[in-house]
Amino acid sequence: MAKQLKQIAIYGKGGIGKSTTTSNISAALAEAGYKVMQFGADPKADSTNTLRGGEYIPSVLDLLAERRRVDAYEAIFQGFGGIYCVEAGGPQPGVGCAGRGIITAVELLKQQRVFEELDLDIVIYDVLGDVVCGGFAVPVREGIAEHVFTVSSSDFMAIYAANNLFRGIERFSNSGGALLGGIIANSINTDFQREVIDDFAAHTDTPIVQYVPRSLTVTQAELSGRTTIEAAPQSAQADVYRQLARRIAEHTESKVPTPLNPQQLREWSARWADHLVAAERAEAERQVA
Numbered sequence: 001m002a003k004q005l006k007q008i009a010i011y012g013k014g015g016i017g018k019s020t021t022t023s024n025i026s027a028a029l030a031e032a033g034y035k036v037m038q039f040g041a042d043p044k045a046d047s048t049n050t051l052r053g054g055e056y057i058p059s060v061l062d063l064l065a066e067r068r069r070v071d072a073y074e075a076i077f078q079g080f081g082g083i084y085c086v087e088a089g090g091p092q093p094g095v096g097c098a099g100r101g102i103i104t105a106v107e108l109l110k111q112q113r114v115f116e117e118l119d120l121d122i123v124i125y126d127v128l129g130d131v132v133c134g135g136f137a138v139p140v141r142e143g144i145a146e147h148v149f150t151v152s153s154s155d156f157m158a159i160y161a162a163n164n165l166f167r168g169i170e171r172f173s174n175s176g177g178a179l180l181g182g183i184i185a186n187s188i189n190t191d192f193q194r195e196v197i198d199d200f201a202a203h204t205d206t207p208i209v210q211y212v213p214r215s216l217t218v219t220q221a222e223l224s225g226r227t228t229i230e231a232a233p234q235s236a237q238a239d240v241y242r243q244l245a246r247r248i249a250e251h252t253e254s255k256v257p258t259p260l261n262p263q264q265l266r267e268w269s270a271r272w273a274d275h276l277v278a279a280e281r282a283e284a285e286r287q288v289a
Contacts, residue, residue: 005115006122008248009139009178011129012151013161017186019047020218020227021151021244022126026051027229028238028245030081034121037076038083039109041102041136043090047126051079054225059089060105072112075105080230084118102127102138122249129161140168140178147181147254149209154188154196156269166204166259179254182209184244189213192279196272203268205258209251210244213237 010025012018019042026038040047045059057077063070079085086109088101109115115123125139129150139145148169152162162183169180185197188211201208217238221231228238260268 003119003121005120006147006249007125007139007145008122008147008149008181008251009125009127009145010149010151010184011127011161011165012186013130013158014042014128016151016153016158016161017212017218018129018151019126020050020222021184021186021212021241022047022124023050024227024229024238024241025245025248026083026124027080027227028242029122029249030083031229031242032245032249034249035119036081036083037115037118037120037123038079038085039105039123039125040085040087041105041125041127041139042088043101043128045087045089048077048079048083048085048087050222050225050227050230051083051085052077052225057085057087059087059101060108061089061101064104070108072108072114075108076114080227084120102136106138106142106144129165137168137172140165141172141175143172143176143178145178147248147251148178149181149184149248151184151186152197152200153186154193159197159200159269160265162200163204163259163265166206166257170256170259173256180206180257181248181251181254182207184209185211187212187214192276199272200268203258203260203264205255209247210240212240212244 010022026036029036038048060075063075075086077085088105090101125145127136150162150165152158183201183206185208188194215237217232217235218228221228224231232238
């Protein structure tokens with residue numbers, strides 16, 4: 001009997017640390033003995049850089065621009081720990097649909113039965129989450145990924161993007177779409193940041209999978225073109241990623257979230273804005289006293 005392939009998608013607003021988090025999860029899973037593929041589904045085609053020493057790889061769309069037919073294995077490169085790396089790619093700026101690369105790359109891999117031939121344990125789709133539409137919604141809409149996780153900080157625009165993703169999951173859940181595994185709370189270094197993301201999670205009935213602090217260790221690793229798992233394996237930050245990877249590997253139960261509607265989200269953020277102003281005023285008064 002063939003083993004059960006686990007496919008997950010990790011979404012997040014651009015610049016939130018989604019690819020950094022995903023690559024460290026992949027590295028930790030490979031370190032633990034899993035056969036992993038990381039599928040970069042961002043038009044920038046830079047998801048897998050730190051798994052390959054900072055090196056870019058040609059995307060599926062790059063290869064198809066050169067010739068009409070492509071062998072899927074021409075787009076698959078191995079990186080740290082034997083991780084299989086694929087980049088869907090995107091069109092030239094101002095031309096075409098940015099999500100088309102995802103649709104094209106997924107179809108190519110499925111048609112050529114790559115997942116089965118490589119005998120993978122886990123496929124992780126690293127997906128831009130600013131706009132959950134068209135190609136970017138494919139892992140959710142088509143149920144390609146079983147479980148969806150979102151990387152979010154406590155910043156409003158990151159939470160706004162996460163809430164939009166929840167709305168998409170809710171919409172497609174009745175037609176076999178992927179379900180939500182939870183929030184990866186990134187760049188959480190203060191009690192206030194944790195309170196904000198915890199409150200959003202409570203309002204949307206969503207679990208927090210892991211709190212990931214902002215760390216210079218991550219920056220140093222990325223500047224050398226590596227994941228934290230590879231560059232600083234003994235660091236506390238590497239252990240955070242290992243714990244996160246273990247929780248994702250063991251995750252089995254996902255569900256439909258309860259996203260906030262636009263008015264509810266605006267009211268929620270306004271309450272936190274008032275709370276922040278009050279907290280800053282109290283701190284200023286304390287210092288004067």
